[in-house]
Amino acid sequence: MKIPIRTVVIDDEPYSRDELKFLLERYGDVEVIGEADSGEKGLEVIITKEPDVIFVDIEMSQMSGLDLAAALKNLKKTPFIIFATAYPNYAAKAFRVDALDYLLKPFNEEELDETMKRVKERLNKNKVVEKSEPTIAKLAVEDERSIVYLSPSDITYLFREDRETIICTVDRKFYSKLPMKDLEEKLRGYPFFRTHKSYLVNLDKVEQLIPWFNGAYQLKVAGRKDEIPVSRNYVKSLRERLEL
Missing domain, CATH: 2.40.50.1020 (LytTr DNA-binding domain)
Structure with a gap:
C-alpha cells in the first residue's frame, strides 16, 4: 500500500475549501490531513502536521498566501506550495516564492490532474535522494x-x-x-x-x-x-x- 500524499488546504472561503477537498479525495493516494481559514492558522497546521503539499489561496486577510509561503522558508521541512486562487495576476510573484504550481478558480479537473502528477514526480525524486543518503537517526x-x-x-x-x-x-x-x-x-x-x-x-x-x-x-x-x-x-x- 502506498503512503498517501499528506495535504493541507488553506482558504478563507469555506466553499472553495470544500470543493478542493472533494476533488482531492478522488485520488486514492491523497489524504487531506488538515485545513485552515487563514494564513495564520494555516501556518500552525503546517508546523504541527508537516504535510507534503499545501493548497493555499493568495488573497486572505492579515497573512496572505504569499506571506505564508515566505514564512515557510524558515521551516526545516517545507511542503510543496500550490496556489489556488481566482486571481491570475499573482503568478509571477507566486513562482518567486518557489510555488510548484498555480491553479485558478473555478478548478479545472484536468489541470488539477496535471498538478498532482507534478507533485508525485517531485516527491518521487526526493525519495530517491533520501534513499541514496544513509541515515543513522535513532x-x-x-x-x-x-x-x-x-x-x-x-x-x-x-x-x-x-x-x-x-x-x-x-x-x-x-x-x-x-x-x-x-x-x-x-x-x-x-x-x-x-x-x-x-x-x-x-x-x-x-x-x-x-x-x-x-x-x-x-x-x-x-x-x-x-x-x-x-x-x-x-x-x-x-x-x-x-x-x-
Missing part, C-alpha cells in the same frame, strides 16, 4: 537517569497505556510521555503500521496473524509472547502490506 527515550537511543529496527511494537507510550524491543520496555501520534510521525519512513488506535507495530517483526472474533485479528511478533490486537478496520490494509 529514537531517543528516557531510561531512569540516561537517554537511550533506539534503532527503529530494534523496536517490535509500541502501545499507549494510561498517559504513557510503551516502546517494546525483544527484551525490554521503555516509557515515553510522547503521544502515539507523535512517535508514529517520528517513525515515518520505517515499516511501522497502526493495527489499532493504541498499537503501532514493526511489520518486519510480524510472525503470525491469528483470527480472533468479529473480523478482528491478533498479531504475534518475533521475540515476544504478547498478542497484539488488530482492529477489523485495519486487517485488509495490513495483509496488503505483509503479503506478496
Whole structure:
C-alpha cells in the first residue's frame, strides 16, 4: 500500500475549501490531513502536521498566501506550495516564492490532474535522494537517569497505556510521555503500521496473524509472547502490506 500524499488546504472561503477537498479525495493516494481559514492558522497546521503539499489561496486577510509561503522558508521541512486562487495576476510573484504550481478558480479537473502528477514526480525524486543518503537517526527515550537511543529496527511494537507510550524491543520496555501520534510521525519512513488506535507495530517483526472474533485479528511478533490486537478496520490494509 502506498503512503498517501499528506495535504493541507488553506482558504478563507469555506466553499472553495470544500470543493478542493472533494476533488482531492478522488485520488486514492491523497489524504487531506488538515485545513485552515487563514494564513495564520494555516501556518500552525503546517508546523504541527508537516504535510507534503499545501493548497493555499493568495488573497486572505492579515497573512496572505504569499506571506505564508515566505514564512515557510524558515521551516526545516517545507511542503510543496500550490496556489489556488481566482486571481491570475499573482503568478509571477507566486513562482518567486518557489510555488510548484498555480491553479485558478473555478478548478479545472484536468489541470488539477496535471498538478498532482507534478507533485508525485517531485516527491518521487526526493525519495530517491533520501534513499541514496544513509541515515543513522535513532529514537531517543528516557531510561531512569540516561537517554537511550533506539534503532527503529530494534523496536517490535509500541502501545499507549494510561498517559504513557510503551516502546517494546525483544527484551525490554521503555516509557515515553510522547503521544502515539507523535512517535508514529517520528517513525515515518520505517515499516511501522497502526493495527489499532493504541498499537503501532514493526511489520518486519510480524510472525503470525491469528483470527480472533468479529473480523478482528491478533498479531504475534518475533521475540515476544504478547498478542497484539488488530482492529477489523485495519486487517485488509495490513495483509496488503505483509503479503506478496
